[in-house]
Amino acid sequence: MSKIVVLGAGISGHVAASHLRRKLSKEHEVVVVSPNSNYQWIPSNIWVGIGRMPSKKILFPLAPLYKKKGIDFKQAKAVSFHPEGDQEENKPYVIAEYVAGNNQGTQEKVTYDYLINATGPKLNFEATEGLIPGENGTYSVCTYTHAEHAWKGLNEQIELMKQGQKVKILIGTGHAKATCQGAAFEYILNVEQELRSHKVRDMADITWISNEYKLGDFGMDGMLMSYGSITMKSSEMVEMIFEDRNIKWILGAGVNKIENGLAHYENLDGDLKTEAYDFAMLIPSFSGHGFKAYNINNEDITDKLFKGFMIVDADYTPKPYEEWTVQDWPETYQNPTYKNIFAPGIAFAPPHTISKPRKSKNGTEIFPSPPRTGMPSGITAKLVADNIIDSVKKGKESLHHKGSMGNMGAACIASAGYGLLDGSGISITTFPIIPDYVKYSETHGRHLGKTFGSIGLAGHWLKLALHYAFIYKAKMKPFWWLIPE
């Protein structure tokens, strides 16, 4: 009998737990430890943030589902890792602290045979002074509660605009090394469309602020893509969209401080500048959760497990951008020291960024951290689950399933406005996610046939279809596993 503990019930944790439960017989235990009582389909937060979708449509409670499916659920947060056990407990364990219910605040040793760390990122708002969701006129759409606040804030501005007041809107990244530009990109386009539908677009000045060197970098070093019958750079595509929608942009900006209505930033020229706003949605930096790890003698071994995020089978040797290769990226997401620990999704430490690192004239690093979107998060979680399932069934380690982001495609459907007949979406696919500049040396590291962009109403329908399909899948309704990650 094996016990598999999954930390986190986001996209990757939930995918892993669902597949483990489906494929392993009931004699094996699957335990999920996660602080949030709900599952949330994060990509649809964009629509919560413009008041077009109530948050109840993007979430559902986990406990009843897990009970029905035979998954043990602890509404708790992992605090520390003990991969060798301790003097009293000879099995490896994590300490989990309950966050709700009668035992709130109590800690428990949760032992395991296999551990999947799928805790995603910590939304590190503290890294930018004054960047607090719902305060100083800044908002976030990273969780459904943040998105609800964002809509409230935006709606207030819409009312002011209706009364004839001009408003400045600032959307983008709130830290010099933030990631998730895609989410901010979706939000700015959705906000722009909402203002048009409320007939107040001419009252708003909308600006994109980002740590990207060029538009359309998205933390992926940009893309060369097929667009209809032509080949286009992602920078050209985003520039076309922003110009068409009268959105201004500030690039190479490392936002470092927020005051009420003022975003202070440094640019790559080393200039210290300030942008005024009435409403801002700025994505914070993402960091690891600051977990600690201890060996059997209770000595600190955090550096064996974590490098901010969790250490996996990546090549972390520091080297210059020119020497980076796809081979640096992990394939099995297994910790090299403790081989029964895995970290799919955002929880693993990337070997380096994807975008070219850049410094300002003052030496401040200003460039996007590597994103890991929903699709690779789901795929890596499934392959980790499959390797554990094989290992449990064979009784010995099996790492047959591999999935490097350097040999994996991703589809990203960015909403550009909500509405069954007037909505829009920008559908982008990329193969591979990590550009392979050796294999695809002529096409900016990507396969042109599999890297394409498309703009239009179909993109909105696709995004909506994916919303319903992935919530169906997450609810583990009949034949859910037929829907790919």
Added chain:
Amino acid sequence: MKRISPIQRFKMMNPIIQLFKFFILSIKIMVIVAGGHGGTRKVN
């Protein structure tokens, strides 16, 4: 600045054209997903 011409915009927003596009995009995306994934390192 209107960077997207009226004809392009018509094509982008016409429900009939976009319905075809929806099916084509779904298939193209499925092909990429079904194309699978794997490692990148050579094993001796």
